Amino acid sequence: MADRRTRSMKSSNLSRTAVNRASMIALQLQGESSKLLELYRQKESFPADVTDGRLVSVPPPSSQLDTRDKLWRLHSALLQTQSLLERAITKEEEELGGGIKGEYENQRKTVKGRLSFLLLTTGNLLKAVDGAASLTPSLEGLELDGPTTLFQLKLWLLQVFSEVHHWSRAAVTTLQELLTNAADKQSSTTRVRSTRSARR
Structure with a gap:
């Protein structure tokens, strides 16, 4: 497992407003990352059907997971994704050169910022349901250095x-x-409260 979780027995209510806000941020990132993929494919002439494998490692999704575990799984994946993205940007600039900043570079910057915001938000949600819970990210197994050939x-x-x-x-x-x-x-x-009130 890529991350180690420290749990507290303390629990608190999860704000629907906070979850909704995080959901909206995720929706924004979904659209922005889709645009980034499109720009990168155009830039490097990659066809849309190029096979890509998973790099992030987390436990598989399950209907048996409770709210805390679902949030932990998501936050863990986002932590790894952020590490990969930061390394990818650095590697691309080192190996392929910065050049003139255009739409692709601006979109990449936008995605990086939005991902950081989503990570912060999901981290706050996780703390809300798990008290003093903390995540210690481990980058073991992640290909942070990237391949050597162009x-x-x-x-x-x-x-x-x-x-x-x-x-x-x-x-x-x-x-x-x-x-x-x-x-x-x-x-x-x-409904339960209404039923109890009607019986009184």
């Missing part, structure tokens, strides 16, 4: 950008699922 490097960059897009979509799915569950729970609680 083509392999470009393909690796494509994989990294694809990971950002993949986990932005996963974040949207996870956070919207948490919102739905919270709404269902609130509705159920309201």
Whole structure:
């Protein structure tokens, strides 16, 4: 497992407003990372059907996971994704040269900033449900140095950008699922209270 989790027995309510805000940030990142992928494919003449593998390692999704575990899994993946993206940007500038900044470079900067914001937001959500929980990211197994040949490097960059897009979509799915569950729970609680009041 790529990260180590420290749990506290303390728990607190998860704000639906905070989850909704995080979901909106994830939606923005999803659109922005999709645009970045499109610009990079055009820049390097990669066809849309180029196969890309997963670089981030987290436990598989499961319906058995509770809110805390779902948030931990997502936050863990985003931590790894951020490390990969930061290294990819550095590697690209070192090996391929900075050059004149254009739409692609600006989009890459936007995605980096949005991912950092989403990571901060999901971290706050995790603390809200797990008290003093903390994540100690481990980069073991991540290909942070990247390949050595030019083509392999470009393909690796494509994989990294694809990971950002993949986990932005996963974040949207996870956070919207948490919102739905919270709404269902609130509705159920309201019905129980109404039933009790009617019996009095």
